[in-house]
Amino acid sequence: MLIGAHVSPAGGPANAVTRGEERGCRSIQIFNQSPRMWKARVYNDEEVAAFHAAMEASYVVEALVIHAVYLLNCASEDPEIRSKSLESLKVALNAGAQLGAVGVVLHPGSALKDGGPADEAIARAAEVIREALDESEKCPLxxxxxxxxxxxxGRSFEELAALIDGAGGGERLGVxxxxxxxxxxxxxxxTAESLRGVIDEFDKVVGCDRLGALHVNDSMTPLGSNRDRHTNLGDGEIGREGMIAFLSEPRFEGLPVIFEGPGRLGKGVEAVDMAWAHxxxxxxxxARLS
Known part of the structure; x- marks a missing residue:
C-alpha cells in the first residue's frame, strides 16, 4: 500500500516529488493545473524530464496520481461547460501519460441542481468521458x-458502473x-467487517480489478449525511477503527492511498500525518496476523 498525500506541483511537477519526500509519501497526488482556472497547464519537455529524473532518484515516492480540477462537470446541461470539461480532461490525461501517472482522478459531474434525472446526466457525462479517452494519450481515468x-x-456503485459502461467500459476506465x-x-x-462487506459489494457491481487508487479521509459528518467534509484520520465519524481497517484492507494492497487533509498541525498534510497513517x-x- 503506497500511502501518500496531495501536494503542490508549484514550480513544476518535479517539485511535487520533493514535497512528497519531505512528508514521507510513497505516493503523491497533484492538480495538473490551477484548481480555480480553466486555463490549461501543459508541461514542456524539460519539466517532464525533470519529473522523471526526480522520481528515479527518489528513495520514497513511487507513484503519481493526478486529480482533475473541480471546475469540470462532464454531466452539465450547458454545452460550453461540457466542452471546457472535455478539453481540460484531455489535457489532464495527456499530462498523466507524459508523467507516467497511475491515473487521473475525476469527479464524474453533477446533474441539475434540484437533483435532475440521473440517467440523463450519466449519459451526458459518459459521452464526454468516452470522447476524452478517445482523444488523449493512454493514461487511465x-x-x-x-x-x-x-x-x-457516482454516489453509488451502480452509478459508477453505469458511467463506466456508458463510456465504453474500456481498460483505461477505473475507480x-x-x-x-x-x-x-x-x-x-x-469496522473491518463492515468495510469487507462494502468492498464485496463493490466487487460484484463494479469489480475490484477497476480499483486504481484510493483516498483515505475521515468524515466530519454522520453516515449517510451526503456531505463531503474531511477531517484527520481517526478524528471523525468513521473513527480510528475504520481508518485502521481501510489502511489494512487486503484488496487495497499495492494501490496509491492518498490523504487529502486537513492535517493534524492545521497547515496542510505534513510528515506527522504520514507517520500517523503508517x-x-x-x-x-x-490485527490481521493475530
Missing part, C-alpha cells in the same frame, strides 16, 4: 465516488474510492 450532495454522480465519500453516501466503513496501518496488519 479513475472515476471517484461522491458523497451524494445535490445531483452529484478511485474515497473513504469519506463512501461513508457520507451511506456505506458503513467503520501507525494505523501497522495496527491493522498486526
Amino acid at each position: 479513475l472515476l471517484e465516488d461522491t458523497a451524494g450532495a445535490g445531483g452529484t454522480l 478511485c474510492l474515497d473513504s469519506c465519500h463512501l461513508f457520507a453516501s451511506g456505506y458503513d466503513v467503520r 501507525d494505523l496501518r501497522s495496527r491493522g496488519l498486526a
